[in-house]
Amino acid sequence: MHLPDFNYYQPETLQEACEILGRYGAKAKVLAGGTDLLPKMKQDVLAPEALVSLKMVSGMSDIEKVPGRGVVIGAKTSPNDLVNSSVLHENFMSVSEAAHSMANNQVRNMGTIAGNIVNAIPSADLPPILIALSATVTLVGPVGSRTLVLEDFITGVSRTAIAPDEIMEEVVIPEQSTTGSAYFKFGLRHSGALAVVGVAAAVTMQGSLVRDVRIVLGAVAPTPMRAKKAEEILRGKNVTDDLIAEAGKSAAVECKPISDIRASEEYRRDMVRVFTKRALRKAIYLEQSES
Amino acid sequence: MQGVKDKNGVMRYVISLIVNGDYLTVTVKGNTLLVDLLRQQLNLTGTKRGCKLGNCGSCTVLLDGKAVSSCLVLAVEADGREITTIEGVAQSEKLDKLQESFIDNAAIQCGYCTSGMILSAKALLTKNPHPTETEVRTAIAGNLCRCTGYVNIVKAILAAAEA
Ligand SMILES: Cc1cc2nc3c(=O)[nH]c(=O)nc-3n(C[C@H](O)[C@H](O)[C@H](O)COP(=O)(O)OP(=O)(O)OC[C@H]3O[C@@H](n4cnc5c(N)ncnc54)[C@H](O)[C@@H]3O)c2cc1C
Numbered sequence: 001m002h003l004p005d006f007n008y009y010q011p012e013t014l015q016e017a018c019e020i021l022g023r024y025g026a027k028a029k030v031l032a033g034g035t036d037l038l039p040k041m042k043q044d045v046l047a048p049e050a051l052v053s054l055k056m057v058s059g060m061s062d063i064e065k066v067p068g069r070g071v072v073i074g075a076k077t078s079p080n081d082l083v084n085s086s087v088l089h090e091n092f093m094s095v096s097e098a099a100h101s102m103a104n105n106q107v108r109n110m111g112t113i114a115g116n117i118v119n120a121i122p123s124a125d126l127p128p129i130l131i132a133l134s135a136t137v138t139l140v141g142p143v144g145s146r147t148l149v150l151e152d153f154i155t156g157v158s159r160t161a162i163a164p165d166e167i168m169e170e171v172v173i174p175e176q177s178t179t180g181s182a183y184f185k186f187g188l189r190h191s192g193a194l195a196v197v198g199v200a201a202a203v204t205m206q207g208s209l210v211r212d213v214r215i216v217l218g219a220v221a222p223t224p225m226r227a228k229k230a231e232e233i234l235r236g237k238n239v240t241d242d243l244i245a246e247a248g249k250s251a252a253v254e255c256k257p258i259s260d261i262r263a264s265e266e267y268r269r270d271m272v273r274v275f276t277k278r279a280l281r282k283a284i285y286l287e288q289s290e291s
Numbered sequence: 292m293q294g295v296k297d298k299n300g301v302m303r304y305v306i307s308l309i310v311n312g313d314y315l316t317v318t319v320k321g322n323t324l325l326v327d328l329l330r331q332q333l334n335l336t337g338t339k340r341g342c343k344l345g346n347c348g349s350c351t352v353l354l355d356g357k358a359v360s361s362c363l364v365l366a367v368e369a370d371g372r373e374i375t376t377i378e379g380v381a382q383s384e385k386l387d388k389l390q391e392s393f394i395d396n397a398a399i400q401c402g403y404c405t406s407g408m409i410l411s412a413k414a415l416l417t418k419n420p421h422p423t424e425t426e427v428r429t430a431i432a433g434n435l436c437r438c439t440g441y442v443n444i445v446k447a448i449l450a451a452a453e454a
Contacts, residue, residue, distance in 0.1 A: 001344075033363075105429065190432065
């Protein structure tokens with residue numbers, strides 16, 4: 001299992017990095033933690049002519065609460081940075097928990113939030129909870145930057161809206177009334193296993209009234225998907241166990257899972273039903289326990 | 292970091308790094324992996340190659356104090372950074388308390404996972420000197436022992452934390 005040859009670049013600014021990427025077009029790849037890219041190159045899935053490392057580009061590694069913007073997460077932040085962030089613990093513990101459910105400790109030290117998003121495999125653990133929290137991503141290109149809603153950024157299996165000469169700079173969880181959120185992952189082992197099913201939920205409760213709710217399903221469609229009918233069942237209603245159960249059933253119908261080596265379609269649907277209920281209960285309980 | 296073309300036209304990069312306390316300057320190719328720099332160029336064969344895909348943890352080393360899988364790190368990316376391998380855990384002749392504890396608790400069977408296990412445990416104890424059993428198990432979850440000697444490995448790490 002040999003790593004094929006490539007041209008290696010270590011630019012010091014985003015501008016310089018975008019320029020190099022622009023010269024190669026789709027034949028170059030950004031290198032962050034390499035935990036998705038290098039296994040793919042070793043297994044001949046990808047053979048980029050050039051790797052453009054972000055190592056020497058300063059910044060992009062903080063998690064900060066910025067008034068008026070929300071929680072701003074640098075693209076180079078590792079899953080373990082998310083696990084250990086006090087800003088996330090205070091505001092969105094669910095994101096720390098989702099990061100902790102990823103991979104193993106070594107990979108959580110090496111990987112990055114941007115790599116997890118741009119890699120765009122259906123079972124990735126960070127996108128569902130970030131989409132449930134209405135996160136946006138900022139992309140820097142040769143002629144400035146643009147911000148996209150994460151829900152629209154991931155367009156298919158290993159496909160995103162990023163251009164070959166763009167670099168993700170940050171992920172922002174905007175200020176919001178949501179305080180209750182949760183991510184439940186089912187993998188075949190506790191560690192080092194991809195999600196068979198992942199369900200994220202974020203709610204805005206007013207007493208027992210569900211003012212708003214977002215449910216996002218991972219690993220059961222080509223992209224993380226909103227369970228919009230399940231959301232409708234709950235939105236504007238007083239929450240009951242029956243309504244939560246109904247939402248779970250709806251999510252199981254809405255999702256589009258495949259059968260593969262890790263689980264059958266039927267099994268995934270049933271796990272979506274169960275995990276949608278659990279994620280909702282946890283998100284609602286957290287919210288109510290705070291007020 | 293400086294790059295030069297060798298006589299066959301292949302780019303070689305001159306990198307400087309600290310390995311087990313020694314300042315080293317070495318020349319590597321762009322696609323040289325940290326595990327191969329350590330094992331083949333620096334003869335530090337205590338770091339093992341296993342799955343080569345980041346699943347097994349046998350190539351675990353500490354990069355600026357954090358456990359990483361050296362099969363997924365380019366050597367060029369380690370430029371300017373500090374690496375600890377299993378060879379750097381003992382203080383000259385004196386074994387680290389983790390190493391002593393692995394011996395005392397019979398936590399070594401075939402030994403292939405041991406280097407990685409000890410480095411993952413070392414990173415944990417440096418950050419968290421008194422971990423719970425769950426914290427120990429989480430820290431070594433990326434280190435597979437196919438002799439399945441986990442019970443004694445966990446015992447050894449907890450005992451080293453007590454000591
Ligand atoms: C053993 C193992 C277990 C794993 N388990 C899980 C798991 O349980 N859950 C999970 O979700 N993932 C898992 N992964 C996948 C991987 O670790 C994560 O997706 C990680 O977050 C990827 O980040 P990276 O920085 O290593 O990505 P890289 O490999 O560096 O990059 C991945 C892709 O993103 C692009 N990219 C990276 N950063 C940027 C940027 N700033 N701008 C533009 N493009 C960028 C790269 O060009 C590449 O196409 C696992 C991987 C391994 C090896």
